[in-house]
Amino acid sequence: MAVPAESGGKSRVILAPSILSADMARLGEQVREVEEAGAERLHLDMMDGHFVPNLTFGPLLAGALRPVTRLPLVAHLMVEEPERLLPALAEVGVSGVIVHVEASVHLHRIVAQVHDMGMRAGVALNPATPLAALDEILPELDEVLVMSVNPGFGGQRFIPSSLDKIARLRQMLQRRGLDGVALAVDGGLDEQTIPPVLRAGADLLVIGWAIFGAADGPAVALRRLRRVAEEAR
Numbered sequence: 001m002a003v004p005a006e007s008g009g010k011s012r013v014i015l016a017p018s019i020l021s022a023d024m025a026r027l028g029e030q031v032r033e034v035e036e037a038g039a040e041r042l043h044l045d046m047m048d049g050h051f052v053p054n055l056t057f058g059p060l061l062a063g064a065l066r067p068v069t070r071l072p073l074v075a076h077l078m079v080e081e082p083e084r085l086l087p088a089l090a091e092v093g094v095s096g097v098i099v100h101v102e103a104s105v106h107l108h109r110i111v112a113q114v115h116d117m118g119m120r121a122g123v124a125l126n127p128a129t130p131l132a133a134l135d136e137i138l139p140e141l142d143e144v145l146v147m148s149v150n151p152g153f154g155g156q157r158f159i160p161s162s163l164d165k166i167a168r169l170r171q172m173l174q175r176r177g178l179d180g181v182a183l184a185v186d187g188g189l190d191e192q193t194i195p196p197v198l199r200a201g202a203d204l205l206v207i208g209w210a211i212f213g214a215a216d217g218p219a220v221a222l223r224r225l226r227r228v229a230e231e232a233r
Helices: 026-036 060-065 084-092 107-116 162-175 194-200 219-233
Strands: 014-019 042-047 073-078 096-100 120-125 143-145 182-186 204-207
Touching: 014 042, 014 182, 014 219, 026 060, 060 073, 060 084, 060 182, 073 084, 073 120, 073 219, 084 096, 084 107, 096 107, 096 143, 107 120, 120 182, 143 162, 162 182, 162 194, 194 204, 194 219, 204 219
Parallel strands: 014 204, 042 073, 073 096, 096 120, 120 143, 143 182, 182 204
Antiparallel strands: none
16 A cells, blocks of 8 residues: 655655445446546445444455456445454455554554455554654554544535644654655545645545546546646645
C-alpha cells in the first residue's frame, strides 16, 4: 500500500474508490469503469454491525471481485476481533488490510499476522482517537488511515478538525523517517475538501460518494477528482 514515486521524486496521489457507495446491482460494471478511469486500488469497507452500527459485506464479496479486476483490493475492517477475518481475506486475494486501533486489543500481533499472510498492514484512527495511539506500532505499518468522518456510513460531511490531525501525522512520519508509510484519509472527500487534505500531507484518498454518487458517472467523476488532486499538488 505504499505510494509509488513519479519521475522527479514527487509522489503520486493515490485514489482509492470505496465500493460502499457503489450500486451493488451494477458492482462489477462500476468497478471496471473506475479501473479504466485510472483508480489505483479498491477500498472495501467491511462492517459487522457491532464496532459500527452498519452491516455491509465480508470476504466473500472480495473473492467475487477478484476475477473482475486487476486492482489491489484493500479491506478496511470496521469490525470487532478483526483477526478472525484475516485467513479468509488472504485466501481470496486481498492485498492489504486496515484494522482500527480502537477494535484491536493486540494490535502488534494483528499487524504481524497480516504481514505473515503476505498482505500489507494499515491502521485506522477514528476522529476522536489521538495520534499517540500510533506511537509504538507506527514503524511496523505500511499505511495509516485517518478517518475524517465517524465510521459506519458513506456520504458524511468532512470533519474540519481532521486537517490539523493529518498535518501532525505527516510531521510525525517525517520526524521518525517513515515517509514510506502512506498517509490515507477517508471520509467526506470531494472537489472542495481534497485540496486542503492534500496540502495537509495526505497522499492516499479514499473516495466513495463523490465517485459513485456523481450524476455524470463514476469514470467521469474519478477523472475530474484526479485533475483536482493533481492541481492541488
